[in-house]
Amino acid sequence: MSNPVKVADKPFEEEVEADNSYFVCTCGLSTNLPFCNGSHKGTDYMPIKYTATKSKKVFFCGCAKTSNYPLCDGSHSH
DSSP, X not given: OOOOOOOOSSXXXXXXXXXXXXXXXXXXXXXXXXXXXXXXXTSSOOOEEEEOSSSEEEEEOSSSOOSSTTXXXXXXXX
16 A cells, blocks of 8 residues: 555544544545545545544544654644
C-alpha cells in the first residue's frame, strides 16, 4: 500500500459510534473525506479500517504526517 496522501492542513473532526467500523481514505480521491468511497480502485491505495471502541468525537488525519494513522497526532502543527 502507498503512503496516505495529504488532503488537508488540519484534521477531520467526526463523531463515531461504539463498535462501528469506518474506512478512512488514503488516496485523497474520495468525495466523502475523510472516509473512503471506493475512488482508490485502480491505484495502489487501500483504505484504513478504524473501529471505534466507544462513541466519541475523533480527529482523523488530513495532513498524512501522523505517526498514528488514521488518527491525528498533531503533526500538522509542526
